[in-house]
Amino acid sequence: xxxxxxxxxxxxxxxxxxxxxxxxxxxxxxxxxxxxxxxxxxxxxxxxxxxxxxxxxxxxxxxxxxxxxxxxxxxxxxxxxxxxxxxxxxxxxxxxxxxxxxxxxxxxxxxxxxxxxxxxxxxxxxxxxxxxxxxxxxxxxxxxxxxxxxxxxxxxxxxxxxxxxxxxxxxxxxxxxxxxxxxxxxxxxxxxxxxxxxxxxxxxxxxxxxxxxxxxxxxxxxxxxxxxxxxxxxxxxxxxxxxxxxxxxxxxxxxxxxxxxxxxxxxxxxxxxxxxxxxxxxxxxxxxxxxxxxxxxxxxxxxxxxxxxxxxxxxxxxxxxxxxxxxxxxxxxxxxxxxxxxxxxxxxxxxxxxxxxxxxxxxxx
Numbered sequence: 001x002x003x004x005x006x007x008x009x010x011x012x013x014x015x016x017x018x019x020x021x022x023x024x025x026x027x028x029x030x031x032x033x034x035x036x037x038x039x040x041x042x043x044x045x046x047x048x049x050x051x052x053x054x055x056x057x058x059x060x061x062x063x064x065x066x067x068x069x070x071x072x073x074x075x076x077x078x079x080x081x082x083x084x085x086x087x088x089x090x091x092x093x094x095x096x097x098x099x100x101x102x103x104x105x106x107x108x109x110x111x112x113x114x115x116x117x118x119x120x121x122x123x124x125x126x127x128x129x130x131x132x133x134x135x136x137x138x139x140x141x142x143x144x145x146x147x148x149x150x151x152x153x154x155x156x157x158x159x160x161x162x163x164x165x166x167x168x169x170x171x172x173x174x175x176x177x178x179x180x181x182x183x184x185x186x187x188x189x190x191x192x193x194x195x196x197x198x199x200x201x202x203x204x205x206x207x208x209x210x211x212x213x214x215x216x217x218x219x220x221x222x223x224x225x226x227x228x229x230x231x232x233x234x235x236x237x238x239x240x241x242x243x244x245x246x247x248x249x250x251x252x253x254x255x256x257x258x259x260x261x262x263x264x265x266x267x268x269x270x271x272x273x274x275x276x277x278x279x280x281x282x283x284x285x286x287x288x289x290x291x292x293x294x295x296x297x298x299x300x301x302x303x304x305x306x307x308x309x310x311x312x313x314x315x316x317x318x319x320x321x322x323x324x325x326x327x328x329x330x331x332x333x334x335x336x337x338x339x340x341x342x343x344x345x346x347x348x349x350x351x352x353x354x355x356x357x358x359x360x361x362x363x364x365x
Contacts, residue, residue: 036358049075049105051068072105089146089147103138129195200263200264244275254293259301262301
């Protein structure tokens with residue numbers, strides 16, 4: 001059975017020599033996305049969260065009812081992978097039922113009830129402001145489709161409180177370079193682009209869901225993101241290519257941070273800013289390889305950024321993503337973390353991100 005699966009998979013991605021510039025078709029990418037979704041569904045616990053240990057012995061010291069670290073954040077990413085692949089939380093399908101169970105888990109288990117932390121979604125699963133932004137983004141995106149009115153109203157109230165916490169957190173006194181951004185905890189005195197982009201994605205989704213966000217919050221965030229803008233290299237600057245760094249005063253700059261920067265600028269309503277266009281130019285020029293330190297995370301942001309800029313499945317970037325990601329999928333349907341910092345994140349995380357990176361560039365036959 002395993003040999004047959006491998007042969008079938010190879011046939012999906014192989015094309016004649018005359019089509020070497022496009023070895024992986026949108027149809028093959030669609031099949032890979034659906035296989036990834038199928039793998040995710042097999043790793044959902046009865047309680048609703050997604051975890052690669054579902055069906056396997058629990059680690060020592062972890063009880064059957066305990067919530068694993070980052071369960072809320074990773075579950076939210078899995079839901080968004082399903083959503084961006086065309087599935088909806090009100091679908092009467094295995095995918096729709098899985099999404100509904102996952103959303104219910106996040107709504108019932110993740111909101112903090114601790115004094116001073118009401119509305120904080122990254123507390124209970126220890127995912128901090130990363131998870132807070134990711135879960136808020138997911139709930140704001142799918143709340144309108146929830147089939148149960150009570151749960152829908154509950155989800156929107158959770159989003160409202162979560163956004164209020166993000167708005168309040170941004171007001172913490174910070175240095176001029178850090179002002180306007182977010183960091184690991186609500187009271188942090190510094191900021192970084194990787195956490196800031198998730199807050200902005202959440203804020204944009206909340207605004208679309210009808211929740212008011214102060215205009216000054218978005219303006220202050222935009223100024224922080226601009227301060228993260230960097231020149232790619234002197235030779236590329238003339239071509240309009242730029243990058244974004246992890247922090248406003250420097251730090252690493254790579255495809256992951258650049259994709260995050262472009263996404264953040266788009267969320268702030270600045271698609272035509274020089275920093276946005278420079279980052280898009282870098283993403284278009286960069287030749288992605290599996291050795292990227294944050295391969296799936298970076299490609300997810302870059303795909304969102306390029307799709308937001310109007311790229312489609314027939315373009316060069318779409319072909320690059322398909323050519324890289326489809327052959328990396330395991331026989332079982334997962335994308336396994338294997339490079340750099342992603343080694344410690346687990347296959348649910350990397351599979352959800354890979355599906356989101358690939359979904360805009362796939363198409364049914």
